Amino acid sequence: MRFVDEFRDPEIITRTAEEIRRLSESKRHYRFMEVCGGHTHAIYRFGLKDLLPENIELIHGPGCPVCVLPMGRIDDGLSITQNNNVMFTAFGDMMRVPGTHGSPLEYKARGADIRIVYSPSDALKLARANPEKHIMFFAIGFETTAPSTALTLMRAKAEGIKNFSVFCNHVTIIPGIRAILDSPDMRLDAFIGPGHVSTVIGCRPYEWIAVNEHKPIVVSGFEPLDLLQSIVMILRQLRTGEAKVENQYKRVVPWEGNRAALRAMAEVFELRPYFEWRGLGFISQSALRLKEAYADWDSERLFSVPGVRVTDPRAAQCGEVLKGVLKPAQCKLFGRECTPEHPIGALMVSTEGSCAAYHSYQHRKELVTSVQQAA
C-alpha cells in the first residue's frame, strides 16, 4: 500500500534502529515525550519499544483529546440530551468515555438519541435530514479537528440551518505542553512533536521550546520509520548540544501550517480565559469557544448545563499518568478496577489513551520478553 509500506520497510527500520543505538550514549538515560496520542498508539501497535535501547524512555504526553477532557464537560454535554428532540452526535472515541451517570453509549442504551459521526459535516447533514430535531455536535480535539468544526459552523450559518449547534471542547496544544514543562516533577530531554496538529499550526509555535527551554522538538509522522527517524534527529541534536525545531513530517506538515484552516478557526473561535484539563487542572487560554457571531449555534448558550466540576475518582491517578509522572501500570487501578471494558478514567477508553494502549499491547511485557527469548 503506497504511503504506508515505504514507512514500514523492515530493512530501513533495522538500519534506523542501529543508528539510534549508535547515536545514544549508553551511560545516559534519555526521556523523550511523544506529545500526541496518535504517536502513543503507533509506538505500542508497532512494538517500537522493542527496537529501542533500554536507556531511551518514551513518556506519553497530553495529546489525547478524549483523555484530557474533564468529566464535568461530558456530564454537561450529556445533560443536553434531556431536552426533547435533541440528538447528540460525537466521534466514535467519545462513545465509551464515562460521565458521572454513564457514557454516551450507556445513555443511548437508556433511550437517548446518540449517534456516531465521522466528521462534523456529517452532523450537519443529520440536521438537514431531520428538521424536527436539534442536532448537537459534541466537538473535541486539538487544532487537528477544530478547523473542520469551524468550517461546518460557517456552512451552517451561511445556509441558515438553525437546528444545529456545537458543544465546543476544542483545546490548543501549546498551553498543554507549557503546563507539562512547568510541572516541577517533570524532567524531559526532548519532544517528539505532534504530527496532525502541526499540519494546521505549522512548526513555528514550537520555537519557544527550543529557544527558551533548550529542548529539541521534532515534528513526527505516525509510521514506524517516522518515529524512529525522529528519534535519530533528536539524538543528533542532543549530541551536538543543539536545541531546535525540526520537521520530520515534511510530506504532510508545512512549516507555516495551513493558513486556510487557521483563518476558519479565527473566524469562528476565540480563546476561553481558562479551561480545565484532566490531570493538569485549569490552564489559561488553552481552549476555544464560539464567538458572539456564532452564538445561535453554541450549545452552551442555547441550553442550560449544570457546569459542575467533577473530580476523578480519588484512587485513579489519571493526572499523574497524563503528565508522564507515572507509567500506566503504576496507577493503583490499572488492570484491576480500570480496564478497557470498564474504564474509570478516559485514558483507558480511547485507543490513543496511554492506559488503553498499554493495556492492549504491552502490559504483559514480561511475557513478550519470554517469547523473544524462546524465538
Added chain:
Amino acid sequence: MAHGAGGKASRRLVEGLFVPLLSETAPQTLSDAAHVEINGAALAITTDSFVVKPLRFPGGSIGELAINGTMNDLAVSGARGHALVATFILEEGLPTEVLEAEIRAMAGAARRAGVCIVGGDTKVVEHGKADKMYIGTTGIGQPLPGVKVDPASVRPGDKIILSGPIGDHGITILLARGELDFEADLSSDTRCVLPLVEALASVAAPGIHWMRDPTRGGVATSLNELARDCGLSIALDEELIPTRDAVRGACELLGLDPLHIANEGQFLAVIAPEYAEPALAALAKVEGGDGVCIIGEVREKPAAAVLVTTRYGGSRIVDMLVGDPLPRIC
C-alpha cells in the same frame, strides 16, 4: 450493545449467565456447535441469528449470511450440515419484494451449500419494533468422520491455518452503511466453508485440533478464546496474515485493526505440524482454497495470549475486541 459485538462482553454474557443457568451438566468448552448423541446417533446442532444492516451489501445479503453462517458454525465444529430451519421476524410494512429477494438468496445459498431448508416460522412485529427483517437459522448435521475439535488437544508446535484474506465482510458492511465518505472495491466474503473443511478433513482429520470461523470480533477474538481455552500462546507473524489493500487502507484511515474485523467466509484451523503440508496441498485444490495459508503457530509462552510479531521484529499482544470497533479521530 457490546454484549452482542462478539468480543469480551459477549463471552462474559454466555459464560456468566447462559451457561450456568441453562446447562444442567458441568459447563463444557464453548464452541460453535453442540455435538450430541440421540439413541446412538451422533448429531451436531447449532443456531444463529442475523440482524445485519443494510440487508443487501456488495457480495451478499442477509439471506445468504443466514445460510452460510449456520453451515459454517457446523463445519468448524467438525460437522456437515444436512438440514436447516429458519425463523423470520419481519417489521410491519416491509415490502414483499425485499422479503422475496432474501428468500431467493437463501434458496440459492442453500443449493450451493448442499443443505435443505426443511421448516420455518414467521412473526410480524409493529413498525419500528424491528429493523426491516431479522433471520434466525438452526442447523442440524452429522460429525465428519475422524474429526475431533477440542482446544485441550492443541499442542505447542501446532500450525495455525487461515483460509483467506481477513476483514472483507466487516469493512464492506461499514462502507455499505454509507456513513463514511469513501468507497472501496471490496465485497463481503460470505460463503460456505464446508468444502474447504471437508478437504482438510480428508487428508488431515486426526491432525485437526481446533477450528473456528472468525466472525464478529475477528481473528483476534477467536484466537484469544483458543489461547484462553488451551492455556498456550498463539504466535502470529503479521507478514503472513493476508489482508487486502482496501481493508488495510480502510483500517488505517479509521484506526481499526484488521484482526478485529468480522469475516463471514473464512475459517481458522489448528493442525498438528506433520499434517500442515498435506493440508495446504489439499486445500489449494478446492475452489476458493487458493488463499489458504499458515499464519503462525502455537507456543508454550506467553500463556493464554495472542502475540503478533511485526515485520521488523517488534511484537505486540493482541487482545479480544472490546465493544464494537469504534473509529478514532486523529
